[in-house]
Amino acid sequence: MADQASWLRSLRDVASRISSDADLDALLRDLIRSACEHGAWDLGSIMAVDAAGGYAHVMARHDSALLRRRLEDRWALATSPALVALRRGEPVYIRDARESEAFPGYRREAFERDYRTVLVIPMACTDAEGHPLVLVVVSRAVREVSGDDLAFMGMIVHLGAIAIERGHRHRAQAAAAEQLRRALLAQGSLLREVLAGGSTAALAGRLSDLLKAPVLVVDFFASSLLATGSPVPEAYDDDAWRRALDGPLGRRILREVRGAVAQPHGGTVALRLTDGPAPPLSARVEALMVDSDAVGALLTFGGEEAGDLRNLMRDSAKLALGVQMMRSVLRFRFETRTLTELFFEIVERRWRDPEDVADRARRLGLSLATPARMLVVDFPEQASRPPARPADHAVDGHHAVALLARQLGLPAHVVAIGGGLVCLLPQEGEGRPPPEEEGHLPEEGRRRSLAEDRPRSPREGRRRPPQEGRRRPPQEGGREPERIARFARRVAETLRHSFDREPIVVLGGDCEGLDAYAREWERCWRMIRIARAFGRSGALSAPDFGPLPMLIGAADSADVRRFIDGAIGRVVAHDRDNGTPYLETLAAYLRAGCRSQPCADAMGLHVTTLRYRLSRIGDLFGIDVDTPERRFAVELALQLHGLIENSLPSPG
Template sequence: MADQASQMRSLRDVASRINSDGDLETILRDLIHAACEHGGWTLGSVMAIDAAHGEAHVMVRHDPTLLRRPLENRWELATSPALIALQRNEPVYIRDARASDEFPGYRREAFERDYRTVLVLPMSCADAENRPMVLNVVSRGITEVSPDDLAFMSMIVHLGGIAVEREHRIRAERQAAEQLQKALQTQTTLLQEVLSGGSTSALAAMLADLLPAPVLVVDFSGNALVASRSPTPVHFDDTAWQRAIDTSLGSQIITAARDAVAAQRNEPRGLRLDDGERQLQLMARIEPLNVDGQAVGALVIFPTAQAAGDLERLLLDSVKFALSVQMMRSVIRFRFETRTLTELFFEIIERRWRDADDVLLRGRRLGLALGAPARMVVVDFPDMPSLPADISVDCHHAVTRLARQLNVPASVVAIGGGLVCLLPHDEDDDQERIGRLARRMVETLRHSFNREPIVVLGGVCDGLDTYPKEWERCWRMIRIARAFGRTGTLSASDFGPMPMLIGAAESADVRSFVDSSIGIVVAHDRKHDTPYLETLAAYLREGCRAQACADAMGLHVTTLRYRLARIQDLFGIDPETPDRRFAIELAIRLHGVIENGSATAG
């Protein structure tokens, strides 16, 4: 070995050589070359230790031999001193590999490649896959290695470790800079897409290339779901996943997203889905999409095993902002169109229009074919306290989405406490088609209210003059349904003559008839808490048969006869004559309709 001054110069040369710019492989190649050149060794290599698989891999070699031949690049750790060097964190010196029985692999190669002494030194660094490394050097002849020689070689290895760690830091900084640049470019691209009027679907399509994890965009205002790619390729490919969320899984995902946003929970949680054929359990993180404190949607992220870094979170924030802006534009556009459509509908049913052509033109611009026959279906929401402020918007989107799924062209109008659906009239399959849609509407909206709404199947509107009449007819049936506690799908045939009675009961003459017939009985019952009207109604209902009426009311027949006598004495009502009996019974029925209607209105 050289003297101390020569060793110092050698170390300086080694440091200069491995400190030059280059990738990890170049640094290692310069390191092993410098170690052989200045340490007096013939051959050398740097090996990465894969302890999990029990192997050592040769990363770079220094072999000035002119004869090129295939060499062993993978060693079993059981036959290599590399693991011993790492475990003890000290060099392993094999004076004569040809005579060593401890490492048969080295013994065999020593004869094949003509070398004798081997020195294995652990390196205080790892490769790009975080595998620890060792440096091996060999000589043709037997070399005696002194403590000073070991110190010199250890210093070379230490300088190499410093260079490797520096390269790792540079690479990490380079990757971070590239990710930051990508995040900034992504933010610019997303904002350009939004400002240029791009759709939510176009933005969601961009996310497949931007985010490593599959995501799902839930648009509350548009009632739409758009996926970047499938989170469970085993069950759905990308196309099948989008089709599934458009049909069977959509309402489940929207409900889960709304619940998570309302509860302000964005930690990963289990998302249980059922498409009718299988049950899926997916882990998902639901991030709210807010604008000015209003939740306009959600970003459902199906996280991968890799934890998100700071730059990925920055990228995610950019994505959320762009999606929020895009969805707020949809909210504003939807509210304007809905308000305009509602105003036009009420202008028609309240007969406030003057120019029919102007109304038809305005309707055409809003998607209403007012000149063609259309069937009216009216939805009345349940009267419930503490409903969400945007429940009407949600129901509007749910019905629109349902009609699209059933291939039924429908114009949906929001009317405050309900909806009006105008469906093109088709005489061939009108009843079956409308009935199927109405039943599905009840099922869909029941999830929003936890109870059934009233869905009235109205008649056909053919011309602007028929809309007010059909609207009044449908609303009359809603009042009847409310009065008698009916919900679900209803039509005029479900009520018999009741709609006509309701219409008649609202006239002043009918109210006067009711008051003159039984008004005094009603007033007496209210003042004295007597059951005379109830008794009279039961008696007429049982065909004026005293015993049957007494049994139905749970009274003794004598008590019933006493009440009937008192009714005749107090009010002069004798239901025994046919004409008088019909008048009293009709008055009682109309009174019930009027009372129920007043209670509902209140």
């Protein structure tokens, strides 16, 4: 070996050569060539040791011979000193590979390639896949290796390890910079898509490509789920997954996501795909907020490991979806508020110019000239209180009813009224097929021409009797009343699942003209008050209540109770405190037409006992039923008392 100055010049040359390489493969080739040339070795290679696979793979090699031939690129670790060098952490020196029996692979190749001495040096670095590297140099003649030689080769290896680690960092930084560039471009693309008015479905597809994972976008306002791919391909392909989300599975996932978003420390949600023992599907959930309300959620399944860049991409996705949801929320609130204001202006009779009201309604898609059926929904009492749930109940109910109307093919205008909804169902015109027959969605029915929506004269608006060969209007024996009644029942059932209690759904009559809307609203609201007073819920109409509840509803309930207390209140209190049967006896006597013997037979009493009870009733309470007027007052009080008592919920 040369003197110390030559070594330093050699090391400087090695450092300058390997430091100029940015590509890892070129760096390894320059490193092994420099090691062979400056260390006076004839052959050399750099190998990556895959201990789990049991092989050492040649990454780069150098051969000073001019003859090129096919060489072995993979060595079994059982016949290679590379694993020994890594385990010991020090070089392995084979003085004469032809005579060594410890490594038969090298012994065989030593004869094939005509070399003798081998030096294997472990490197303090790895390849791109994390496998440790070793440097192997070979001499064709038997060579004695001194301590200075080992120190010089160790310095070359150390410089190479530094360059390789620098190359790894450079490549990682370049990859991170490229990912950041793609993330920023994707963020800009997402925002442009949203600001250009793109659909949520198209936006969800871009999010899946951005996050490299299946995505599920949950819209609480529309009660919809948009999927870009199946997170369980072994159970559902993409199309089957989307179809499953349209059924009971989607409704279950919607409820579970709502619950997860309502939790203050959410982050992941376990989605149950079946009712059986199958393990749930884990997903990361991100709430989409508008005005401090959760209006939706972004779910990602699997994908790449979490990191700053992935969090940045997820935040970009949330921002884009939040803007999209905010546009929908603002549009919904504006349209709903405008329609609600117009509706209350009509039913409270605050309008002055009917033509102006008709024009404003037409701009909102509602034709006041077309007869419409009114359906009023009163939410359960706890649903109108501020709940710990992510979205407004009025919004949920509004979208659920609108979606149900579309599914049943009914054109509907849904109006939010705070603690409930009003659904106006335009009646099909004469000879016009229902929406499912003419192939239009309900929204399209709102966009009729001005010629169709113009106010009709009384003669034009009067229905003509069915003629030969003409389809009868649905209101006159057709399917329309049945469809609307079915719609009312479905509304009660759907909202019961949403609010955990059944709402009151009152089906009113036809509205044609501004005064008719006001009268029908008052009638429907009176029935709601009756239903509340008597604990009724579900789909109801006027015949369901009977005459007496309507009488109570028409009067003030406090006045009715004062009338009952004045007529029979003392009897009720006496029976309650003393266990006497005076109220029962009085009711049976009136049912028997004030005839003693039939009443005694019906009650299983002797007629003398009955007469004694009646006299006690007269003495204690001053009740006299001898005159028709007194008899009617007592009988009415008994009927109203029984009706009110039966409507009260049982204790416990």
